[in-house]
Amino acid sequence: MRKYRVKPYKVPRWMVPAIEILRPRERVSVSVWAERNRVLPSGNAIPGPWRNSVTPYLVEIMDAFSDDTTEKIIFVKPTQVGGTSAMENALGSLIDQEPAPTMVVYPSDALAERTVEAKLEPMIRQCKALAEKYREHESKRLELKFQGMTVYLTGANSAADLSSTNIRNLFLDEVDKFPGATKKEADPVSLAIERTKTYFNRKIFLASTPTLKTGPIWKAKEEADAEKHYFVPCPHCGQFIELKFAQIKWPSKDDVPDQTERAEMATYVCQACGCIITDRDKAAMLQAGRWQAVRQTTTTPKSVAYWMNTLYSPFTRFSDIAREFMRSKDDPELLHNFVNSWLAEPWEDTKLKTNAEMVMERQTEVPAWSLPAWTKLLTGGIDVQENCLYWVIRAWGDFMTSQNVAHGQALSMAEVERVMNTEFSLPDGGKVMVNLALMDSGDQTDAVYEFCTMNMDWVRPCKGVQSLQGHYKISTVDKAGSRANGMQLVLVDGGKYKDMIAGRMRRPNGNGSWMVHKDCDLEYAEQVTAEHKITERAGGKEVQRWVLKSSHADNHYLDCEVYAAAAADVLEVRSLFLKNPDRAEEQAPKPEPPKPQPAPEENWIQQNENWF
Incomplete structure (x- = not known):
């Protein structure tokens, strides 16, 4: 039988650009995408290219968007730990890699408009991958058009916007500041989530500083299939510990009368070995840290809640936390803010306390x-x-x-x-x-x-x-x-x-x-x-x-x-x-x-x- 040699087909040079466009793109996790593409503008704590090493605890939270088994991600957080930036990274990754109808809900329309102007548009312009897909001339103030998708932005006070148009990806920012339900409408969180139910592969992200135990973010945490806390290794004994406010110690007033001086002497005492941990140890501890489930009701959780306090923030020293507590402890309003915004715990007006x-x-x-x-x-x-x-x-x-x-x-x-x-x-x-x-x-x-x-x-x-x-x-x-x-x-x-x-x-x-x-x-x-x-x-x-x-x-x-x-x-x-x-x-x-x-x-x- 006669054999024929097949000559290799040489692609014409004019077809190469077209083939490159048609070639399936490699899909990477949100954290990898952020390091390759995200640039933080001036005004951020650390402007310039995004580096996961600065806030390593955000990596797993961002990458939950890449996990097909996870449907709902809940982040109970203090202020100044990068939670909003993590949400923006997830949004950017979706626009670039997995376009689909998306909505971002803020506590009010006014805040949504300010966020577009101050954060989202600068992020789009400074990221080449997003700028190429942005259809600015077709976009409206709270309706951003991209290649293959639209991002709707709205306030939780706009019930009509929350109850129309099906969406696949939903971001809810600072949900504890959302207005409550009315006699005519359900609560804004429920209204927004209703819009995602036609998508089997939906993603819902809720983030907020907690207010009360009855608030939306704390209830979402309690109802989640799994709850995770961030554990870090003690530099002395190596045991993984959870950073807790009760372990920050400072001298007594009798030893050091000046309050500011006492706060500056604050250190963390490891609950496992009793050794002193300083701010210099924190960066290495965070790098080696890991999220661990403290509660899990199923082997493949569809909803995962992440909780952390401000002790993990690379931008906050132990002495800053001690100083803020000393400033707040005698004023109920200030203490309320400290509990919510620094400890990421719900405020409780307790009538009878025991310990x-x-x-x-x-x-x-x-x-x-x-x-x-x-x-x-x-x-x-x-x-x-x-x-x-x-x-x-x-x-x-x-x-x-x-x-x-x-x-x-x-x-x-x-x-x-x-x-x-x-x-x-x-x-x-x-x-x-x-x-x-x-x-x-x-x-x-x-x-x-x-x-x-x-x-x-x-x-x-x-x-x-x-x-x-x-x-x-x-x-x-x-x-x-x-x-x-x-x-x-x-x-x-x-x-x-x-x-x-x-x-x-x-x-x-x-x-x-x-x-x-x-x-x-x-x-x-x-x-x-x-x-x-x-x-x-x-x-x-x-x-x-x-x-x-x-x-x-x-x-x-x-x-x-x-x-x-x-x-x-x-x-x-x-x-x-x-x-x-x-x-x-x-x-x-x-x-x-x-x-x-x-x-x-x-x-x-x-x-x-x-x-x-």
Whole structure:
């Protein structure tokens, strides 16, 4: 068979430009695109070509736009960490590499116009790849035309603009400053997101400094499939740590009276090894840092929230943060701004604050499993979890004086039964056992009812409810066919008991105080203070409620203490002193002398330590 040689086809020179145009472009991540193309104008902290090494924590946030599995990106941030620049880089990369209908929403139309003039148009002109695609003569003030796409810019106050035209990419900047929903329209965030639902490959980016826990950015963070925080290696021990405001230390006022001088001496103390970290260490730490999930509900999250505070900013020194706190701590408005804009935490107008240190200060000289001399009642509280049970036993005396005498975890209800049937000895030789315990029936309800039926001489099921007229109410189990049907069920208003516990915890040890046994453990102290009471706006009204200080905190021992207090109320603990009025003063423990108060700035940090 005859073989033919195929001569290579030589492309005419005139076709080369056309082929280059038709050749598929290499698609790169947003961070790579930014380093190749972005130029920051004068007026930025570091003008000139974009360098990922300056703010390495922004790389993963930007590159989430290149991840096909990620649909929604949430960035909860302080000011001055480059968040807006990261959003602009993502927008530029989309215009150049993946054109599609896009919208950017700002708090108002006026801000949208200023942003176009001050930031977006300079970015387009200084970036060759964008300038070549920009159709300036076809564009309007808030409608920028590019080759293959239009970028719509609008304010959150323009409801009509938010509810028309389908878009694939949506950027929402400073969402906590958006106006709220009205009777006629949904909230601006929901309206804007509605416009993306026809695209299966949509991208939604929300960024903001938080304001309140009920604000859009914090709610988006809490609802995200995954939440990530930035961890950096300590230059001394190598352990990856999260930078927290509570770890910034400075001399006391007694040692260094001048406030400015004290702030200048501020350093960071590693929570892992106790070594001092200075501003000079920060750049290398940031370079070696990494985002780590602190909460994740699925293996392939569609929505990812990134959270960081201003301690990570390469443009802010530890002393700047200390100085701003000292300036703000005594002025509620300034402190509000510091919490939001520097710590990237929601502001909470707290009415009752507790912390683990306060619990540890409530220790007495009476060891665990021993009873104070003034004991008249013993009650228990049991919180039922999926794989274990938490329990507490509390002694009660006149004037609601109380002390935790024991607490722990049990792996079975049989173990809890043994604990609650422990015989305690009073200092005068008398013997007592738990008079009444309340057991949470919200989880494993049938098993709890069965257990209470078998042990009804000392335990009752209970259920948490809100807005009771009193602290508790006696009801009955209504479960046809169950042995527990008709059994006493105690309804407990947990908020009222948390108010009581927090209020009495603030009293010095003594008459009417809420106390704990000697050598109390820190885990118990942290769980008992895992919640705080905040004021929120709901339906145009201010409401107060107890919420977790952080979404992943445990509060099982707090629930146990609530149940133990409710059990004491069922036993009429508030009238104990009336039963023996002559000995009430004699039996009441004498108050301890007040302890030295911390410096003002230390007091604020202590009361907010669990935020971190």
